[in-house]
Amino acid sequence: MRALVVGAGIGGLAAAGALAQNGWETTVLEQAPAPRTTGYMIDFFGPGFAAAESLGAIAHLQRHGEMYSRARYVDQTGRTRAKFAMESFLNAAHGKFFSILRPDIETGLREWVGDSVGIVQGARVVSVDPGRCPGTDGPGVPARAVVADGRDFEADLLIGADGIHSTVRGAMPAIPGTRVLRHLGLHVFGYVFYDPELAANLGREVVLSDSLVRQATLYALSDGRVTFFGVVECHDPDPAPDTREELFTKFRGLGSDVDRALDQRPAEIFEDVVAQAVVPAWSAGRCVLLGDAAFAVSLLAGQGASLAIAGAKVLADALGSGNDIPAALAGYEASWRPLVEQQQEAGRRNARFFVPSGRRALLLRRWSLHLMNLAPVNAVIARRVFGASVVGKGHPGP
Template identity: 50%
Template sequence: MRAVICGAGIAGLALAGRLHNALGWEVVVLEKAPRPRTEGYMIDFFGPGYDAAEAMGVLPWLEELSYPISRAAFVDDQGRCRARLGYDRFARSLDGRLLSIMRSDLELALRERLSFAVGLRFGVGPARIDTSAYGVRVMLTDGSSLHADLLIGADGIHSTVRALAFGEEPQYVRHLGYHTAAFTFDDPEAHAELGDRFCLTDTVGRQMGLYALRDGKVAAFAVHRASDPRPPHDTRAALRHEYGSLGWLVPRALAGCPPSSQLYYDQVAQTVLPSWSRGRVVLVGDACQAVSLLAGQGASLAIAGAYVLADQLAGSRSIEEALAGYERLWRPVVARRQRSARRTARWFVPATPRQLRLRRLALRLADLPGTDHVAGTALAGRQRPRLRQLAAVPAWAGTAKSTGTRSRQVKPTRHAGSSGEQTPQAES
């Protein structure tokens, strides 16, 4: 069997590994970007994706790349802490199964664990799709074509596969009223001040978070309210305008903000489709199940959803039966997380001073002794069902806890060939 996966992000790479390693499929991964993504932000990695990473044997590699965040601190314009949340308490509520990792490092770990036999091509994507009862022919942007038994759209919230097979984006993308951005900059003094804290501005209508990276850089994460889903033409200028009046380290971050072409900038949105598959075309990850950063767990759900799809393909009598089983099992999990995000959206970036004060109060109550479980449930949601209730996992999986060790600097071992094909490091 042959699969073509469009999108070399978290969902696409996780699924490529499972289809090849566990099912023995021939797999080609296409990525329209010319190189792996390096921009992005820090994520809290837990839940079903943590279980799937452990079952796939990737968890130790993720621990190597993770960061030991001590606490999240909300600070005022002078850098004084107004509210905080200790990560140790959050981790205890999850039985220690929590990692803080850069999104790009999570992709790196999945990419580096791919077999040499998985074809990984950058700078090319789908241009047209022809489907039949027996498979899919994908015409590519470089003029070539591929035939597959299954085409997977793992190409994110602005999915080309979804547009070609299901219809244009506005039908399926639900804007939640925010824009978000992420970038890195050099500032040794800010790096030292941040230490192992994740610091966020305690502000109304907009919020910038800063944290130190192991390479000496500082990472910035920003989110603000915006009624128009379309990004501004000059995203750097828009960020400087939106956050220019904030104090603390924000002016230094804005001074170090790179050009728009090097910024991650997008709307905050969810994807909602009546069906995740059409014939031999199926969607995974944000292409069909984006929950938004308001909900968290987007990366976790991407890996776990890919795992469930691969498990259904392994155990079903036909591809069509597997696709139906994947959606039947996984859609309710995603729908619950999307509903949770919509309910709590106003607390993510408070719209009024009153909401800001209420958020401070909630965080202070969460920091009281004996509230670990309540606080963890409020932040992470109820961790049910577990992955083993949806898919086959090894008997030993589900017992490992995060070590919390600081990772070493890991360098990529891939090299780009003249054709744009990437050579993965073989899985050990």
């Protein structure tokens, strides 16, 4: 059986590798000319950790991971307003927790898949035909994808893992275009820069701004680099370039370390709206959606990468060797959608936890963070903020 995966991101690579383990001949089409290097720091835990263990990929991810001792919220003068030990998250996740840059997850997954799948870089998909499985409507028709340079790919199964702005999703029947996106009123920026002095000052602490309507976060990496992640209130789902620059300047004044990070912004950065994908059906014909294309939970939900990897395993397990594709795709959605919807609800709560809009919400966040340091209540707070899947043992499969 042949599978075609559109998108060499986290979900796409995980699905390709999992299908290859089941004996599928798998090709991944990626529009970027080379592996991406821009991104932001992710805390990796939950069902994706369990899935990566089962797939044999976890060691490749942990090799690129970081561990931090605590998180500290500071005001513009550097005064600590709240802090909590990262041990709280380790306890809530049963020790299965680490931090990792988003592009490093993709690097680890590429190391894991090795030569078992073919990855075609610089292949921008311009049209998709979801094909048809054999049945009462007639014989089966392969799924097809055509890329910008005219190359045509056919497969028994096409997986759209091309992100929240998915081209594949837009080509599927009965999906109402951009109306599937639920905008959460925020915009994000992320990048990495080299500053050994700042990295040494930060140490193993995650430093976050204790601020209204925007938040800046700094992580030091082990090699002298620092990663900046900024979230700012923005109610325009597609801001113009000038507006985006104006949004970026709102991080000024959150502290000397943040200003120092802003001064070192590289030419290429990650930036996007904070939104969720609410898709009425994840499959049509021989085509199925995965990861953010199907169920983006938002960048602030804390589980996007985890759900992409776990969802890829659920899909691959349902497909097996590919004997009954329609039943497999229906089973994948039926088993995975409830957990995704729970996590999306947690992500909507999370948005205002990260970016409080008023003084009362800011004080409530400080109080919640103080409680995270108390062993009897940290799991309860983790459930409330990140969803029940965080503190459980992870989703074992379909």
